[in-house]
Amino acid sequence: MTTSTINPHARLDEDKPDLHSRLIAEIRQQIVQGDLEAGMRVPEAHLCATLNVSRTPLREALKALSAEGLITLRPNRGAVVTPLDVDDLRAVFEAKGVIEHHIGLNVPQKATDEDIAALQILHDQLAVAEASHDRAAYTELNEAFHRRMADLTGNSEIVAIYERLQIKVLRARYQINDDPARVRASLDEHAGIMAALRIRARFDVADRLVAHNAATAAAVISCV
Amino acid sequence: MTTSTINPHARLDEDKPDLHSRLIAEIRQQIVQGDLEAGMRVPEAHLCATLNVSRTPLREALKALSAEGLITLRPNRGAVVTPLDVDDLRAVFEAKGVIEHHIGLNVPQKATDEDIAALQILHDQLAVAEASHDRAAYTELNEAFHRRMADLTGNSEIVAIYERLQIKVLRARYQINDDPARVRASLDEHAGIMAALRIRARFDVADRLVAHNAATAAAVISCV
DNA sequence: CACGTTTATATTGCATACAATCTTGATAGC
DNA sequence: GCTATCAAGATTGTATGCAATATAAACGTG
Numbered sequence: 001m002t003t004s005t006i007n008p009h010a011r012l013d014e015d016k017p018d019l020h021s022r023l024i025a026e027i028r029q030q031i032v033q034g035d036l037e038a039g040m041r042v043p044e045a046h047l048c049a050t051l052n053v054s055r056t057p058l059r060e061a062l063k064a065l066s067a068e069g070l071i072t073l074r075p076n077r078g079a080v081v082t083p084l085d086v087d088d089l090r091a092v093f094e095a096k097g098v099i100e101h102h103i104g105l106n107v108p109q110k111a112t113d114e115d116i117a118a119l120q121i122l123h124d125q126l127a128v129a130e131a132s133h134d135r136a137a138y139t140e141l142n143e144a145f146h147r148r149m150a151d152l153t154g155n156s157e158i159v160a161i162y163e164r165l166q167i168k169v170l171r172a173r174y175q176i177n178d179d180p181a182r183v184r185a186s187l188d189e190h191a192g193i194m195a196a197l198r199i200r201a202r203f204d205v206a207d208r209l210v211a212h213n214a215a216t217a218a219a220v221i222s223c224v
Numbered sequence: 225m226t227t228s229t230i231n232p233h234a235r236l237d238e239d240k241p242d243l244h245s246r247l248i249a250e251i252r253q254q255i256v257q258g259d260l261e262a263g264m265r266v267p268e269a270h271l272c273a274t275l276n277v278s279r280t281p282l283r284e285a286l287k288a289l290s291a292e293g294l295i296t297l298r299p300n301r302g303a304v305v306t307p308l309d310v311d312d313l314r315a316v317f318e319a320k321g322v323i324e325h326h327i328g329l330n331v332p333q334k335a336t337d338e339d340i341a342a343l344q345i346l347h348d349q350l351a352v353a354e355a356s357h358d359r360a361a362y363t364e365l366n367e368a369f370h371r372r373m374a375d376l377t378g379n380s381e382i383v384a385i386y387e388r389l390q391i392k393v394l395r396a397r398y399q400i401n402d403d404p405a406r407v408r409a410s411l412d413e414h415a416g417i418m419a420a421l422r423i424r425a426r427f428d429v430a431d432r433l434v435a436h437n438a439a440t441a442a443a444v445i446s447c448v
Numbered sequence: 449c450a451c452g453t454t455t456a457t458a459t460t461g462c463a464t465a466c467a468a469t470c471t472t473g474a475t476a477g478c
Numbered sequence: 479g480c481t482a483t484c485a486a487g488a489t490t491g492t493a494t495g496c497a498a499t500a501t502a503a504a505c506g507t508g
Contacts, residue, residue, distance in 0.1 A: 018299040019491080020287070043459070054493045056280065059461090063244070063284045067291035069384070075242040076460060076499050088380070095381040098326045156312070157319040160293070161385055243461080267489070278463045283491090300469050300490060 019053065023061035026051065031070050031081055032170050039083040042071070068164060070171075086224055089172055093217035096165045099150075099158060100213045104206025107152045108197055115152055116197055122148065123194050130187045138183065139173070145190070149209075169220070176223035182215075189215065243277065247285035250275065255294050255305055256394050263307040266295070292388060294395075310448055313396055317441035320389045323374075323382060324437045328430025331376045332421055339376055340421055346372065347418050354411045362407065363397070369414070373433075393444070400447035406439075413439065 017025075027047070030036045042062070044055050051058065062079050065071040072082045084092075111119075122145045129137040143166070150162040189212040196204040241249075251271070254260045266286070268279050275282065286303050289295040296306045308316075335343075346369045353361040367390065374386040413436040420428035 020297075020299070045459075055460090056492055056494090060284055060287045064287045064291045067288045073244075075244070078460070078500090091379040091381045094379055095385065098322060098382075102322045155315045155318055157315045157389065158322075161319065165381065269489075279490090280462055280464090302470090302490070 019057050020060060020064075023051065023053065023057060024064050027061055027065060028068075028070060028167070031065075032167060033174050034171075036081045038081050038171075040081050042079045042081060044079075068167075070167070084168060084171055086221060089168075089221055089224065090217070092165055092168045093213060093221075096162070096169065097210050097213045097217075099162050099165065100209040101206050102158065103149050103153055103162075104209040105202050107149055108200040108202040108205050110154060111152050111197070111200075119145065119148060119197065120194060123190055126190060127187060130183055133180070135178065135183075139170075142186075142190075143170075169216075172220050172224060176220065179219065182219045185215065186212070243281050244284060244288075247275065247277065247281055248288050251285055251289060252292075252294060252391070255289075256391060257398050258395075260305045262305050262395075264305050266303045266305060268303075292391075294391070308392060308395055310445060313392075313445055313448065314441070316389055316392045317437060317445070320386070320393065321434050321437045321441075323386050323389065324433040325430050326382065327373050327377055327386075328433040329426050331373055332424040332426040332429050334378060335376050335421070335424075343369065343372060343421065344418060347414055350414060351411060354407055357404070359402065359407075363394075366410075366414075367394075393440075396444050396448060400444065403443065406443045409439065410436070 027036070036042060044058055044062075048055055048058050062071055062073065066073045066079070070082055072080050074080070122141060126138060126141045126145060129141055146166065147159075147163065150159045153159070189208065193205060193208045193212065196208055251260070260266060268282055268286075272279055272282050286295050286297065290297045290303070294306055296304050298304070346365060350362065350365045350369060353365055370390065371383075371387065374383045377383070413432065417429060417432045417436065420432055
């Protein structure tokens with residue numbers, strides 16, 4: 001008699017965190033949060049000890065993160081945390097602006113009333129987080145809001161591209177301390193986006209998303 | 225006395241094809257060309273035998289390709305070649321259209337006269353390939369032309385995104401036989417793009433790139 | 449003292465072995 | 479005959495060991 005986790009004939013728990021996914025998520029988070037510093041060499045043995053796994057699954061995770069661009073693998077010479085200099089960041093924000101524009105043009109036409117209501121709830125929570133100066137919550141809700149917008153394009157390629165770019169933005173944001181004034185301005189921009197979205201003014205939404213992205217870019221890049 | 229490839233104190237041959245890169249390139253090509261059919265299960269042992277490597281480097285390559293979206297890994301249940309249905313293709317072309325538009329808006333301003341001359345040469349070779357019905361050469365030159373355009377944005381994120389999307393397009397194109405009439409039309413579209421680029425008419429270039437992408441999308445999707 | 453050479457150490461690359469999980473075919477029960 | 483259960487086989491997941499390469503330290507030479 002085995003445990004209750006037996007699964008006759010094929011499991012359908014798609015969200016069980018297998019080791020590979022866990023490792024990727026964990027290392028990615030360490031990079032984003034700066035626990036693994038940019039440009040730093042990453043000896044396999046050290047990470048193995050930290051994460052309590054052997055080299056095989058760890059190396060597999062590093063190869064995957066390399067395809068994501070967070071890790072740079074130099075054959076026979078080890079892995080380094082991919083550095084993100086100002087020019088890289090500019091490129092990331094420029095690409096993100098392109099995607100934001102597309103999102104803005106399409107979401108107002110594709111979103112249902114329920115979708116917009118759900119976004120409004122996220123936006124209201126964002127306002128609460130700002131008012132109570134809960135920076136962690138603000139970051140998380142902000143992420144959720146924009147990811148939800150990307151989702152509403154219904155285009156999985158767009159979503160994948162957006163998420164990958166967003167991760168790189170997050171890396172930079174974790175390094176800096178967001179100016180409270182910038183957070184307020186950002187919230188205002190969000191309010192404008194929601195107002196335009198409610199009346200489904202697609203060009204307006206697109207413009208506002210692009211402007212919001214540009215303002216964020218300026219704030220982040222000025223801090224680096 | 226070893227060969228001339230010895231490298232005291234650190235090699236700088238960055239382009240030496242190490243096994244990992246080779247495996248990724250090889251398997252990717254097999255997927256693009258359809259040697260590994262979409263939806264097909266990929267038992268590790270079989271690929272190991274084919275490629276004459278052990279499971280360790282092979283698995284690392286599969287994880288990397290999974291991050292690229294060409295392979296889908298089901299934990300404990302093996303890898304499959306990610307299927308590309310019509311809706312997926314539509315999403316790919318839509319995303320590519322977004323990027324093409326950005327390329328069209330920016331390249332006319334950033335390209336030097338020499339850059340444009342180099343593109344013109346590629347275009348002329350493309351015309352030769354079409355005239356001589358050299359389909360392989362046409363495909364390769366067409367790829368090179370568009371990749372060069374992406375390069376000229378000077379934005380590595382855009383380039384990376386574009387290449388990843390282009391690989392998925394290639395997968396679909398390998399399945400179909402391009403209609404010669406479509407190839408001629410495509411060449412005409414390229415001629416129009418070059419004409420607009422020579423006079424650096426950015427909006428025109430952007431529109432033409434988007435239209436070219438849409439026409440390709442229609443041709444490819446109609447065949448699937 | 450600087451610099452190139454050699455040797456030792458550390459780290460990565462790959463192959464293999466074993467454990468865990470899934471897949472299959474066979475068998476028994478209804 | 480059909481479904482459920484179980485066992486044998488196949489496949490994937492992880493750990494470990496050895497070979498290849500790079501890094502560093504020590505050494506000698508000009």
